[in-house]
Every structure is written in C-alpha cells, then in structure tokens.
Amino acid sequence: MRWGLRPRGPEAAALATARSLWGTPRLPCSPGWQGATKRLLVRSVSGASNHQPNSNTGRYRDTVLLPQTNFPMKLLGRQQPDKELEIQQKCGFSELYSWQRERKVKTEFCLHDGPPYANGDPHVGHALNKILKDIANRFHMMSGSKVHFVPGWDCHGLPIEIKVLSELGREAQNLSAMEIREKARSFAKAAIEKQKSAFIRWGIMADWNNCYYTFDGKYEAKQLRTFYQMYDKGLVYRSYKPVFWSPSSRTALAEAELEYNPEHVSRSIYVKFPLLKPSPKLASLIDGSSPVSFLVWTTQPWTIPANEAVCYMPESKYAVVKCSKSGDLYVLAADKVETVASTLETAFETISTFSGVDLENGTCSHPLIPDKASPLLPANHVTMAKGTGLVHTAPAHGMEDYGVASQHNLPMDCLVDEDGVFTDVAGPELQNKAVLEEGTDMLQTAKNLLKEEKLVHSYPYDWRTKKPVVIRASKQWFINIADIKIAAKELLKKVKFIPGSALNGMVEMMDRRPYWCISRQRVWGVPIPVFHHKTKDEYLINSQTIEHIVKLVEQHGSDVWWTLPPEQLLPKEVLSEVGGPDALEYVPCQDILDIWFDSGTSWSHVLPGPDQRADLYLEGKDQLGGWFQSSLLTIFIPEPTSLPKTSVQLIGIESHCVYIFFSTEKDQSKEPPYGADLIPMSFTEVAIDISKVRTIILPISKGQLRNTLRFLLGNVADFNPETDSIPVNDMYVIDQYMLHLLQDLANKITELYKQYDFGKVVRLLRTFYTRELSHFYFSIIKDRLYCEKENDPRRRSCQTALVEILDVIVRSFAPILPHLAEEVFQHIPYIKEPKSVFRTGWISTSSIWKKPGLEEAVESACAMRDSFLGSIPGKNAAEYKVIIVIEPGLLFEIIEMLQSEETSSTSQLNELMMASESTLLAQEPREMTADVIELKGKFLINLEGGDIREESSYKVIVMPTTKEKCPRCWKYTAESSDTLCPRCAEVVSGK
Structure with missing residues (x-):
C-alpha cells in the first residue's frame, strides 16, 4: 500500500468481500478476457502488437x-x-453403439427414429435428419446414459411402385x-443400401446390422396385430365416404x-338454382311475377351434376334482390350483394332482407335436372368469406357435404370413377369426360350459368405425381379419429414440443380430419387382412383369422397374401364355416x-420395455401431419403408449432439398467435399432454412x-497436468477468470x-473461440507462454x-463435430x-472455478x-507506457491487486494493458x-448483488x-x- 492510503470502514469490508470471492493470488499476474460479464461485450485488441518472436532469426531463437x-x-x-475415414476406423466409430449399450449405467435415453423413405439417393434432408439425431x-451417451436408437426404413408404398412401373413402361x-x-x-x-452407406459415412452412431424395415415379415406381423387391436376396439371400420382421390395414381x-x-x-362459376318451393317467409317476400333463383x-x-342440396347459414342475413339487366329475382347473402353484383357486371336492387333460418323447408330445382x-x-360450414353465402352440396364429392348428407339422409351417389372421369350415371353427355377438364356446356344449355371465369387458388395435388386430386366417395377403410381425438389432445399436453407452436399446428391438423382413410388400391404394401363376400356387402375378420395370418x-x-390360395389364408376352423x-x-x-399406418406403428416393433416409450422424436416439420400424427393415432391399444416422455423436436426441412454438399464431379459423387463434420456445423445453424446451408458451409x-x-494443442506440448498444474487459487487472475467463465460456458x-x-x-462456442479466445x-x-x-x-x-x-471446448462440440473432436483428442500431447x-x-x-x-x-x-487502445488506433x-490514476477507494484497491509495485513491465496489469510498462497512482x-x-x-463496482456499490473515477x-x-x-x-x-536476460541466463 502506497501514499499512506488505507481503506477503512465500508471500503475495508468491501475489499475483504472482493478478496474472499476470488482469493488472493500469490503470483504477480495479469487479468484480461471477458465472456459472461455485465457491460463490456467486445474487447478489441486493435492497436496492440500482433508480432510474435521469430524463432528462425536471431541468436535467441532457441530460447x-x-x-x-x-x-x-x-x-x-x-x-x-x-x-474422417481414417478417424472412423482408428477411433472405432462402428463399434461405439454396441460399446455404449454394454455399459452398466442407470439411465437410458431412447430416440425413436422416424424411417426415411426407401425410394432414392441420400440427400440434404436425410443428412439434416440423421445428423441432428446423432448429435442428441x-x-x-457422453452424459452417462445408455442410448437406444434403432434406425429404420419405410419400404412400401405408391412412390416406389410408380417408379418401378414407369421404368418398365x-x-x-x-x-x-x-x-x-x-x-x-x-x-x-437398393435405395436402402445407398442411404445406409451415406449414413455410415457421415459417422452416424448406430448398430447398422440391426435396423428395422417395414417390409420385414416380423414388422408386418406386428403391424397387422395392431390393425386388429384397433379394429377390435371399434376404431377401424369400413364405409362409403368421400376421400381424396388421385386419378393419376388411381388410389x-x-x-x-x-x-x-x-x-x-x-x-x-356463378350458377342459378331456380326456386321450386319457397319457405313460408320467402313466399311472403316475393310477388311471383318474376323468376326467383x-x-x-x-x-x-x-x-354440379351430383348436387343434392343447397346449404345456408341460419344465423346470417339474406336478401331478395332484383337484377337491373334481367329483372330476375335472386336470393343471396345480404353481405355479398354489392360484391356479387360487381362481379356479374350488373346492379342489384335489394327488395327485402330476412334471416337464414327463414329458408327452412324451402327447395329449389337442380340446375341440370329441372324436376x-x-x-x-x-x-x-357455410361462410361469408367468398361466394354468395349459399353453398352447393354434392355429398359424394365433399367432406362437409357428406356431413350434411349423413344428417339429412341425402343420396351419396358418386358420378366419378377411379380414372377421374364421369360414369354413365352422370348421363350420356358427360360420360367418359375428365371431370377436371369438363366445361359448363350443360349449364349454358339449361340457361342457368350466369358467369364463368378462371380462378388461381391453392388446390390439393398428389405429392407423388404432382397432379391434382378430386374428392370422390368410395368404399374404404377408416380410423375414426373423432373417437380418440379428445384423449389424443390430452396426451399431447404431456409432451414438450420444440418449437412450442408445433403443438397447436398438430392439434389443428387433427381437428381438420374427422377420419383417416387407411386403405389404398395398390399392391406394394401390407394387405388389409380381411375377406370380402363374393356376392354380399359383407367382410370377414376375427381373432382367429388374424392370428392365422399373422x-x-x-x-x-406379406407376399403370402398373393402367393397362397385363399383357402390357405384362413384357419381350418373358420374355413369350414364359410364354404370349405x-x-x-x-x-x-x-x-x-396406407404407408403412414406402416410407419406409424413402428413404435410397436422398435421401442423397448413394457411401456414402449421414447424420450425423443425428432423429425421435419412436415411430419406434423405425417409420422408424428400416425404414430399418435395408432397408440390407443389398449392404453396410450409410445409417446415421448420428454420432447418432440421439429426440424424444418424444405421440400425442394438440393444436393449441395456433394461434389458435382462423378468420381466424388459419394463424398462431401467439405467433409461430414462441416455438414452438422451448418445444419445446427440453419435448422429452419436449408437453402442457406451453402453460405454457412463455406465460411x-x-x-x-x-x-x-x-x-491450444501447441501451447501445452511441454505440459503434464498431473505434475505441472498450478492450484486454482495460485493462478494468475486472468487465468482464474478464464476458469470462472469456462464453468459458466460449460453449464450453458x-x-x-x-x-x-x-x-x-x-453460436455460443463460436463466440467463445473467436472473439473471446483468439481475439483477446x-x-x-x-508473451507469457x-x-x-x-x-x-x-x-x-x-x-x-x-x-x-x-477439454471443455472439445467435449462441447464433440456431439456436433465428432470427427474433429476425435482428431483433436488424438493430438493431445x-x-x-x-x-x-x-x-x-x-x-x-x-x-472452485466459480x-x-x-x-x-x-x-x-x-x-x-x-481507453488506452482506443487512443492509439493502428499503432x-x-x-x-501508461499511467493509471485512480482516486482512493475500492477500485484502487482492486487494481492494486494486479500490480503491487508502482511501476512494472511484468505485472498482471501490464500484461493486460499490453504496454511497455504500467504505472498505478492514486493521484x-x-x-x-x-x-x-x-x-x-x-x-x-457492484458486488454481492448490489449490496456493495461504488462508482470511481479513473x-x-x-x-x-x-x-x-x-x-x-x-x-x-x-x-x-x-x-x-531484464526479464529475458534472467530467462536466458538460466538456460
């Protein structure tokens, strides 16, 4: 202590508190660096010398x-x-999964792998999916859990069948x-082998000799058993309902x-439905002199040919209007009068208004069939967002229409066949015409078409053939989602979704589906295990038939369904009862x-233990309506099971995945030119936007x-931690501080x-090793090293x-960059x-680092x-040399601990300042x-959560x-x- 200044009273107590928090270093030392500090976020070293002693010149190079x-x-x-290939072999990548499974540990972590589809080469979507799972x-595993991860493949379905058929012509x-x-x-x-080879090349940890495949007989058998259990509980049924139908796929x-x-x-189109029988209220509002439609x-x-009714919204207001051009009377929603008149290029005069409920018991004529x-x-389901507030209803060709028909016992005749063309039931003028190409000649002939125009809008397409679908009623097998929706929603509340908004998305998708059509009219898949009567609308399925088929x-x-004669597919006791x-x-x-049922039942084949629960499902956001949902909807047998205990993570995968990490040269088509470790580094940065992967990989x-x-490796070459380490409390303040921040980094x-x-x-690691470590x-x-x-x-x-x-950095990035982590580990001296x-x-x-x-x-x-470095930019x-003047008080005492003598070129303070010498004065x-x-x-100065606060000038x-x-x-x-x-002279003389 100099200048006769001693802290007294509160200052003395504060200084004692500060010393107790970090300990008094016994070495002359040097503070520095920052990380999780409160104010100074970036400390540039601009102006400081970046020169290093050159060991190749001068007589002191060897010192x-x-x-x-x-x-x-x-x-x-x-x-x-x-x-990377050398590291995989040397470090036992292929044996790592089995090694960790053999450990005697108390906890187990189960990640259930959603199966990729076996219909093509590996691409960026596969890499994102598998690498993120591997990171988890x-x-x-490093944290001490025994990991359960069984990779699998979705092997059936229409895309594969279509590719095969298209290649054969x-x-x-x-x-x-x-x-x-x-x-x-x-x-x-063949596709599985290509994808598996890529996954192994990327270093994905798994037992690649024991995967699950949906075309495996044991897997198919469990799937059929699950189907029957759901059928036995009344969740699976056969019915005639409208479904999305792909004419291009015929299913x-x-x-x-x-x-x-x-x-x-x-x-x-805007089309007229002539009034046939007015409701009492409507009859009182029209004089009968003009046609009403x-x-x-x-x-x-x-x-329109399949129309069976016109629906209205009971609570909405409707109007009778008179057309200025024709003098005809029209009925439409009161809120839509001006919009529709403008579209029809006319004017409407409102005659009267009334409530929708007043239309009850009225009828109109079919626009093509007057009687x-x-x-x-x-x-x-009627809304005022578009149209006229009146909705044409064709029960065989609309989901809401079907609901109305069921409630009012309307006919549900389907006028469209599997190829998307009209059947003979639609009449000779329409028969064999493609429905999506059909014009409106019939309506024009009937003089009921008011306007036709093209509309660009969002429309459902078959995601495999990229062609539009239609809605048509047919006999199909369904899962009744309505019966399990409430229980499913409650179950989802116990699952953590990342991001949290995905939960609402999944619930909304479920709410839009009253049922799930699980039957497909193809051959590459698992057969629906029922038998249809040859002449009656009956089918046969029971526990005996299922056990025999399973x-x-x-x-x-499942080939037996096509290779064995029907009588061998039934057990003897049942066969004798149905004709022998x-x-x-x-x-x-x-x-x-449906192949979503294939993959959705994977939990029954893969998940371990009697509870069959996973800790994590991790898939792309497209699986909200796919594998996540099909997995959820197949678990209610006999009790809900299989949902992850911890969390479901959704990773956004763009549908137009580009093969950006593969070399374009043919001889390197199977090798990522930047290396597999650069792929996960970039994916963790762009989990929502795959299109940015290229820009992330390059830097x-x-x-x-x-x-x-x-x-780091080069500067510990002559260091043995067992014999050369310095006790924490004896280390330089800057080094102690690094450990303090390192613990905070490790916890985060x-x-x-x-x-x-x-x-x-x-991002946290990158900030640490670039800005905080390298730059500061x-x-x-x-100089000290x-x-x-x-x-x-x-x-x-x-x-x-x-x-x-x-040690902390290598372990921190090891799950993300396993090859680099192993490479570094092999070089630790x-x-x-x-x-x-x-x-x-x-x-x-x-x-004690804290x-x-x-x-x-x-x-x-x-x-x-x-302040010092900012005053000498570029120098x-x-x-x-610097003189630091601090008014007497706590700040002076703190800085004095970094430099006990008045002037020094080797103190902790001067090392931090990077000056020729530093002088510390109180005046x-x-x-x-x-x-x-x-x-x-x-x-x-702010110590002990604000209990000790003192602002000092310097x-x-x-x-x-x-x-x-x-x-x-x-x-x-x-x-x-x-x-x-003097310092170098002493060092050299010692050598």
Missing part, C-alpha cells in the same frame, strides 16, 4: 518456447474426407401383383399425402394399408475453429444440449487454464494412449485498457511531457516509451536495441 503440434491448420481437397444421441401393363412386388422390393433394397390418399399448389387454375358460386363445376328437388338445408406373415412375409376349400364364399381384400471451411484448437452448453438447441450451442485472451498470454522460463509458475498457470479450456473422446464422458468442471468477484477486477482493468501498444503526477494523451472514465495517461525493443521478446523494455530486457 523462445513457440507452439509445437502436428495438428494441421488446414485439410485441403481430399484430405478432409480421407482424414452422442450428447446423452409398357411392359408394366402385363405384370402380375407379385411381379410388381418383387421389383418394388428390389428397388427399395385414395390421406391428407398427409397431399401438397397444395397455390398456382392451380380452376373454373369458378338462388345464386350459388363454386370452383368445382364438375360436381329434381334440391332442398335448402342449414349448415355451419403367423404366416411372420414366417414368410371347394366352395369358399370369401375372397381376400385387394387393398393395402466454416476456412478453419477458424481448427486454428484455435491448434493454438450442457443446458442447451438438454433443450436440443444445437444452433445456440454452435490468446493475444495477452503469448513464449518468453518465460519453461517451468515458470506464471507460464504453468496459463497452461493449466489452456488444458481446461481445450499429455494423453499417451488416447481413447475415443466419446468413451471418456461429458464436460467436467470444478466448483469466482464471480473476479468480474469486477477484470472488467475495470479492461475498461482502462480499452503498437508495446511502444507506449496525478506533478510533471508530464507535452506529448501525453489523457483519458478519463468512471467505473461502477484517468489513463498515455505516452511514448523511452525504452528500446528487446531482440528476444520484442517488447519495448530493453535499455538498448542490442541488449535483452
């Missing part, structure tokens, strides 16, 4: 301790993928069902198999199960992280992994911190026989440092030269140094340019 490591700064061209698995017309199935199976197997589709084309062009708007004129009545019916499928696969082998009354159903490939790791990283926020993990801490400690004696405690203090930093980093556990920190009081010392010193800080010097720079500032005085550049350390601390500075 400088430069970094030593074989870890390469860059891997160019083929080096990156070649190095590796983290939980005309030859496909003569193929039997079994021939199609055999070719489809071969196609799927029914579920909503999850649709995509909406916003550029679809429809013919929208109900005005209807539709975008699907092909459904056919179309009743006026109330319906809640055993056959389990042993021989010679007079069998039933034939096997020719429909197969990462420059090797910022590798340079940081190389610095761990929590982010638990929340599956891998993007924030990457490393620039401060280079390179120019002190090898075993000097000040150097060992720094190396002790570097070892911990290296003090590990003689390096094991896989994944076999050595997660991040380990010490509670010293929040260090923040005040480092922040206050850095504030002064920033070498080592060519200046300004009496004399100063004219070329000085004076900088003023204030710093608020002044930084900057002036050129009078010393010369030391030929060894290049600091301006020597008496002459050809003599060593």
